[in-house]
Amino acid sequence: IVLERRQTLAEISRATYLMGLVITILTLLWVGGWTVGKDSFLMVGGGVLLFYLPLFFLIPSTLFYLVKKYVSLRAAYLLFPLFWVSQEFLLNFTDLHFPWLVLGTAVSSLLSFIQIADTIGAFGLSALILYINLSWYLMLISDQANRKKYAALGIVLLVIPILYGAMKRESQGMQERSVRVGLVQPNLDPYEKWGSGGLESLMENYFTLADSAVSQGANLVVFPETALPVYLLSGLYDEYAERFFSFSNRHNAFVLTGMPDILYYADSSMAPGDAKYNKVREQYYRNFNAVMLFSPGTREVQKYGKVKLVPFGERAPFVNLIPFFKEFLQWGVGISGWNPGDGPKLFSAKLKNNQLLNVAGVVCFESVFPLFLNEFVLTGADIIVVVTNDSWYGNTSGPYQHKEIAVLRAVESGRPVVRAANGGISCIISSTGETLQQTRFDERALLVGDVPLHTSATLFSTFPFFIPALSVLAVVVALGGAIFGKAKKRKKSK
DSSP, rough: OHHOOOSSHHHHHHHHHHHHHHHHHHGGGGTTTTTOOHHHHHHHHHHHHHHHHGGGGGHHHHHEEEEEHHHHHHHHHHHHHHHHHHHHHHTTTSTTTOGGOOGGGGGTTTTHHHHHHHHHHHHHHHHHHHHHHHHHHHHSSSSSHHHHHHHHHHHHHHHHHHHHHHHHHOOOOOOOOOEEEEEEOOOHHHHHHHHHHOOHHHHHHHHHHHHHHHTTTEEEEEETTTTTSOOSSSSSSSHHHHHHHHHHHHHHHHHEEEEEEEEEEESSGGGGGTTEEEETTEEEEEEEEEEEEEEOOOOEEEEEOSSSOOOOTTTTTTTOHHHHHHHHOOOSSSTTTTOOOOOOOOEOOOOOOOOOOEEEEEEGGGGGGGHHHHHHHHHTSEEEEEEEGGGOOOOHHHHHHHHHHHHHHHHHHHHEEEEEESSSOOOOEOOTTEEEOOOOOTEEEEEEEEEEOOOOOOHHHHSHHHHHHHOOOHHHHHHHHHHHHHHHHHHHHO
C-alpha cells in the first residue's frame, strides 16, 4: 500500500527506512545489551547497528520504484520478493554482515511449512512468504474477474509447502546412527567471568557437569563459547589444560569447547596482514574466538577459529583499512579484539564403537549464515555443534531468536544441530527442525541425549546459491529494464 501511494523515490525511501527502523528496534533492541548495560562499547556498537541495518531495506523499495516507473507495475510486483531476497543475501558479506532478519526465520515454529527449506533454503522461504502475501494483496485490490485467481494462487503457495512438509515428516524413519552428547550449561555471568579470576571455580563448575554427562553415557561433551577467559594452550595455563587431557583420557570421551586461542609468529615475515604486535614479547600474533576438540589418547588438539565475527561487537568493520582503529582496538581477549579464522574446518572424532563422527563446530553468530554453514556440510559434516554465549544480552528475545535460527539450519542442511550455551538455550534439534530437548534460559544445567544422525544430501546443500542467484538475476534484469525504459521514454519525449 505504501509503495503504491508514495509517488517519488524520496517519499518511498523515507517510509521504507522508517519501517526498517521500527522492525529493527522491535526485533534487535537487545543487541546493544541495553537491559544489562555493563559494557558501553557493546551498547554503542548495538546502537550503530540499529540505525545502519534499516538502510538495506532501501534496496528492494528502490528497485520496485525503478521498475514501476520505467517498466511496469506488474513487473515490479512480480520481482519484488526477489528484490527483498537480494538484500538478505547481501547481508551475508563484507564486514557489515548481519543476516539476522531473514524473513524465512520468522516461521521456524511452523515445522511442516519450513520443511521445503531443504530445497529452497531460508532465502527461498522469504520469497515464498512474500509471494503468498503479494497474492492476497492483489486479490484485495483486483477486480472481480481476477480476485479468485489471486486468492487461489495464495492458497496454493501456502498449501503445497505444508503438504510437502507433512509427507516428509511422516516418512522420516528412525536413524541407524546416533551419538550421545552432553551439553554443559554453566550459567555464568559473562561480564564477571571476563573481569575477574577464579579459574579453579570455573573449572569445577564445568567438570562437575561433565563428569555427570559421561556417567550418563555421553561420548561427546560440549562446553559453551569461550568457556575460560584465558589462552588455555599458550603455555601459561598448562595445569588447567592438563585437566582437559586427563578428563578425555580417563573417560575415553571427547570434549568440544569454545576457548580463546592465540598464535604467535616467531618470524615476522610470516605474519599475515591482520596480525597485531605484542610489544612485551616483540612478536606479531593473531587471536581467535575458537573451538577446540580434546580427544582421548592424544595430545593433539584440533582447532577452529571463528570466521564470521559480529560487526562492532567482536570486530570493528574494515578495521584493517583504518590504521587508527587497528591500533586503538588491540585489546587481546575481549570485545572487538578477535581475528577472523582461516576458514571452515571439521573436527574428527572416533567414538567408542569405532564410529567416525565429523563435527562442524561453529561459534555463536556463525549459525546465522546459511551459505557459510553449508560449506561444513559439503565437506562431510555429520552434525552441527553451536557453542554460544547469549548471556551477554540477558533474558531478552535475542537468545530465543538465535535458537530458532538454528532450526532453519537443521532443515536446510538435513543435519542435526546441537547448541551448548553459557546461560541458555542449550538444545538438541533434529534434522527436520524438531527440538528434541532444551534447557531453560538462565539456569545451570546439563542436557544429555541421543542425537539421530541423518547424512543424506538435501537439494539446498547441493545447490545453495539457486535462490540467491535468482534474486541477483532479478536485480540485473530490473536495472537493465529500468535503464532501457528510461532511454525509451527520453527518446519518445524528444
